[in-house]
Amino acid sequence: MRLSQMLFVTLREDPAEAEIPSHKLLVRAGYIRRIGSGIYSYLPLMWRVLQKISQIVREEMNAAGAQECLLPQLQPSELWKESGRWDTYTKAEGIMFALIDRQDREVGLGPTHEEVITTIARDMIRSYRQLPQNLYQIQTKFRDEIRPRFGLMRGREFIMKDAYSFDADEAGMKVTYQKMHTAYCKILTRTGLKFRAVDADSGAIGGSGSQEFMVLAEAGEDEVLYTEDGKYAANVEKAIALPPDVVTSPFSSYEKRETPGTETIEKVCKFLKCSPTNVVKNVLYQAVFDSGITALVLVHIRGDQDVNDVKLQNELTKLADQFGGKTVISLTVPDAEAQQKWAAKSLPLGYISPAIADDYIKPSKEIASKFVRFVDQTVTDLENFVTGADESGYHVVGANWGKEFQKPALVVDVRKAKAGDRAVHDPSQTLQTARGIEIGHIFQLGTKYSQAMNATYTNEQGEEMPLVMGCYGIGVSRLAQAAVEQSYDKDGIIFPVAIAPYHAVVVIPNVNDADQVSAAEKLYAELNQAGVETLLDDRNERAGVKFKDSELIGIPYRIVTGKSLKDGKVEVVQRATKAVQELALDQVVPTLK
Ligand code: ATP
Numbered sequence: 001m002r003l004s005q006m007l008f009v010t011l012r013e014d015p016a017e018a019e020i021p022s023h024k025l026l027v028r029a030g031y032i033r034r035i036g037s038g039i040y041s042y043l044p045l046m047w048r049v050l051q052k053i054s055q056i057v058r059e060e061m062n063a064a065g066a067q068e069c070l071l072p073q074l075q076p077s078e079l080w081k082e083s084g085r086w087d088t089y090t091k092a093e094g095i096m097f098a099l100i101d102r103q104d105r106e107v108g109l110g111p112t113h114e115e116v117i118t119t120i121a122r123d124m125i126r127s128y129r130q131l132p133q134n135l136y137q138i139q140t141k142f143r144d145e146i147r148p149r150f151g152l153m154r155g156r157e158f159i160m161k162d163a164y165s166f167d168a169d170e171a172g173m174k175v176t177y178q179k180m181h182t183a184y185c186k187i188l189t190r191t192g193l194k195f196r197a198v199d200a201d202s203g204a205i206g207g208s209g210s211q212e213f214m215v216l217a218e219a220g221e222d223e224v225l226y227t228e229d230g231k232y233a234a235n236v237e238k239a240i241a242l243p244p245d246v247v248t249s250p251f252s253s254y255e256k257r258e259t260p261g262t263e264t265i266e267k268v269c270k271f272l273k274c275s276p277t278n279v280v281k282n283v284l285y286q287a288v289f290d291s292g293i294t295a296l297v298l299v300h301i302r303g304d305q306d307v308n309d310v311k312l313q314n315e316l317t318k319l320a321d322q323f324g325g326k327t328v329i330s331l332t333v334p335d336a337e338a339q340q341k342w343a344a345k346s347l348p349l350g351y352i353s354p355a356i357a358d359d360y361i362k363p364s365k366e367i368a369s370k371f372v373r374f375v376d377q378t379v380t381d382l383e384n385f386v387t388g389a390d391e392s393g394y395h396v397v398g399a400n401w402g403k404e405f406q407k408p409a410l411v412v413d414v415r416k417a418k419a420g421d422r423a424v425h426d427p428s429q430t431l432q433t434a435r436g437i438e439i440g441h442i443f444q445l446g447t448k449y450s451q452a453m454n455a456t457y458t459n460e461q462g463e464e465m466p467l468v469m470g471c472y473g474i475g476v477s478r479l480a481q482a483a484v485e486q487s488y489d490k491d492g493i494i495f496p497v498a499i500a501p502y503h504a505v506v507v508i509p510n511v512n513d514a515d516q517v518s519a520a521e522k523l524y525a526e527l528n529q530a531g532v533e534t535l536l537d538d539r540n541e542r543a544g545v546k547f548k549d550s551e552l553i554g555i556p557y558r559i560v561t562g563k564s565l566k567d568g569k570v571e572v573v574q575r576a577t578k579a580v581q582e583l584a585l586d587q588v589v590p591t592l593k
């Protein structure tokens with residue numbers, strides 16, 4: 001493609017609508033244009049990126065035995081009424097765009113496709129001999145998000161790869177799920193992204209188990225908790241998902257004590273006069289409950305809070321009483337003097353620890369280990385504690401270093417917990433936190449939809465059984481932007497080669513120089529012929545503008561037919577490292593191929 005002929009417009013200024021770097025860069029570099037709230041056009045460069053990602057997804061899904069298809073986006077309400085999701089999706093959650101057609105029938109624009117695929121399976125799958133099956137599509141999804149933002153990250157119209165599997169039993173479904181897990185790891189590795197698979201909440205999709213694939217980036221809307229050894233990793237959402245019956249549970253120390261979590265934190269915020277965003281930094285809440293006797297609450301206080309503030313002291317005492325446990329105060333600003341003052345206070349409410357008075361947002365090893373030791377005084381062995389605890393109820397282990405505090409981070413259902421259960425991390429390991437962008441999500445659905453919609457098959461014994469399902473999503477358009485969020489510099493985007501719209505751009509510094517033009521044209525033709533997808537910047541612009549643009553759009557290699565042409569050489573610049581190499585004309589193709 002010749003840039004002189006392409007609809008290619010770059011912007012020098014950041015667009016007002018964009019908050020995060022990837023969004024700014026994609027608009028500035030001419031990859032996307034906003035059409036309405038959460039509605040974007042994918043321009044030619046972006047479409048190539050999306051095609052590349054889709055192709056990687058397709059290859060790995062096919063290799064894992066899945067079959068590509070395309071399902072309708074217009075979905076009759078009857079299907080959603082059968083599964084029981086119509087009201088939730090159109091009213092309670094309001095995530096589904098619903099409309100009335102000219103025949104007065106209700107239809108929805110597909111936010112997801114469990115209902116459609118289950119009705120197909122109900123009609124087509126009769127016998128165990130047809131199992132397992134796994135179907136996928138790559139398609140635009142519609143979701144009327146409450147807060148569309150960050151460009152393609154949270155659109156109201158976006159591209160998703162969604163797959164749905166059908167197995168004869170739970171064991172078969174788990175095998176398929178594992179295959180999808182492996183396929184997802186391969187896909188993300190191939191796209192060149194740094195990612196982490198974490199335990200996740202199944203949300204409105206439902207089912208028993210699920211994992212998310214998180215691309216680690218500061219702008220991520222999700223928060224991930226993980227241990228250093230990597231054995232435990234979960235989305236905070238998962239951790240805060242209280243089982244629905246927790247309130248009525250006979251042994252619910254957490255709820256019986258009535259408050260921890262949101263309400264307490266709200267109180268603390270109110271008292272400390274900090275906004276929920278400040279809570280992010282200023283208030284840390286840590287709760288560890290053992291068999292209903294001990295609670296530990298950590299309240300993180302700003303360094304500038306007055307030690308002699310009686311109201312504050314009283315409030316903290318009240319907090320401690322309320323939990324019947326210990327309240328640990330630590331200072332966000334590790335100012336030695338302030339620490340000493342607090343330590344000297346020996347408040348009646350409990351334990352003041354200047355030792356852990358550092359920023360928990362990124363606890364250093366030493367501080368973290370002190371913290372763990374402190375917790376250990378209360379609960380010696382978290383694992384034994386959980387497995388040996390009252391079988392009838394729930395225990396709450398809280399840890400939250402992140403933004404928007406909601407509820408304790410880990411909720412362990414001891415009725416289900418087994419020794420070595422991943423739900424509880426190794427207590428000698430410190431919980432770390434990171435921001436993540438949810439790129440993929442895989443679910444063990446079980447029989448939720450097949451039972452509701454009566455999708456059954458006949459097993460070897462002639463019995464009618466519900467199909468056991470899984471579903472697996474990847475946000476293709478979100479991934480494209482996440483790649484940028486993970487890889488850019490002050491000059492623009494740095495696309496990983498695997499998903500870059502083009503591999504190389506040949507820049508003619510001066511289009512009035514016939515030698516430069518002919519050398520460039522030749523390279524352009526040869527490179528494309530050799531399979532190196534190449535752009536030609538033959539615009540009648542200053543060289544500086546062209547260099548800037550090539551950096552902004554993030555093409556991995558730039559070839560310049562400039563000064564050294566007289567020695568039969570061109571300059572090859574690698575976008576990521578900016579390393580410059582002079583290559584003889586006939587060496588360009590073999591080097592870049
Ligand atoms: P989120 O928590 O970010 O709202 P989700 O859990 O609702 O995502 P899923 O139903 O699990 O999303 O859908 C599968 C994938 O589709 C997600 O992992 C994500 O990559 C992508 N996705 C979901 N919603 C959007 C959106 N509004 N814009 C772009 N991609 C999205």
Ligand code: MG
Nearest residue numbers: 095143145203
């Ligand atoms: Mg969502």
Ligand code: MG
Nearest residue numbers: 203237438441
């Ligand atoms: Mg989610």
Ligand code: MG
Nearest residue numbers: 212438440441
């Ligand atoms: Mg999800």
